[in-house]
Amino acid sequence: MRLCPQCGSAGKNNGTILNEYPLLNCRQCGFVFADLSQEQSINANFNYSCPSMTVYEQSQTYLDDLWFESVAKKLSLRTGKGRVLDIGCGNGLLLSKFKKLGWDCYGLDVSDWSEYYAKKYDFTLFKNEIEANEIPAGFFDLAVSTSTLEHLFDPKEHLMSIINVLKPGGTLYIAGVPNFNSVSVRLGVSKFHYNKPPAHANYFTPESIYNLIKRMKKFHKLKYIKINTYGVPESFLVYDTFKNSWRKNKKSSIADKKSKIYTPIAANTKIISNYNNRLFGFVKAISSLLVNINYFLGRLFYLGDKIETIIIKDSQL
């Protein structure tokens, strides 16, 4: 049985089984985590040739594009420009937004196809995991980690390594972590779409993410921690329903049929360039407004869909 990734204590089955994996509650700190092996977690998350990864990569939506643009702008206003690292940068979409705003951009991703995007958006790529500690300590003004912590067998070590590469006074922004305390989970109506083991191994709440960061204080001085939730739970299902019905109505050509078996690189390039062509003027303004309304509604009472965290490293070492 997997031990608690926060405090190392044993867990107890809480009655929830997702995708045949039981969820455990830590007997010591209460953290909720999936009972899986490190091997199962690695196979699900780091096997880039497997079809599920291809599907995941092709599922980047045009809402992600708008969301990343607002994240890059928001963080630029908060911290000023400098050197940014995106951990798990994937297809480089978020870094492309920072690049436009004048940041010196670095990405970290172990997949081979990330090299293509590093060239395309002109950022420096580290191909090792952050835990390998190959990046010089105190190198970055800002590190961003989106939709990552929930995947990791050992989130504690991961977070420690990220804070290590920040300059004194540097900022870490974490987002996209599913909230196990969202209103839909609390009401028992969540179907945990895109949020199941073995890809997801940890089920954070604002409180447990705060506890995880507090553990970092043994190793690093932190002066500011802010945690929000955002997004209306299950709202992406509405978007998916519209998208799928639009696709069904569209006459599918032979080229479209072929696109379903493209490699991740080809498919993603196609998707992103389509969004950029489509996103202009009025349509973009309305879509951005809806993305922002959805974001702020999910901030109420810490019951939103995802958790967002900002940490600032102390300028005194």
Ligand SMILES: [Zn+2]
């Ligand atoms: Zn624990």
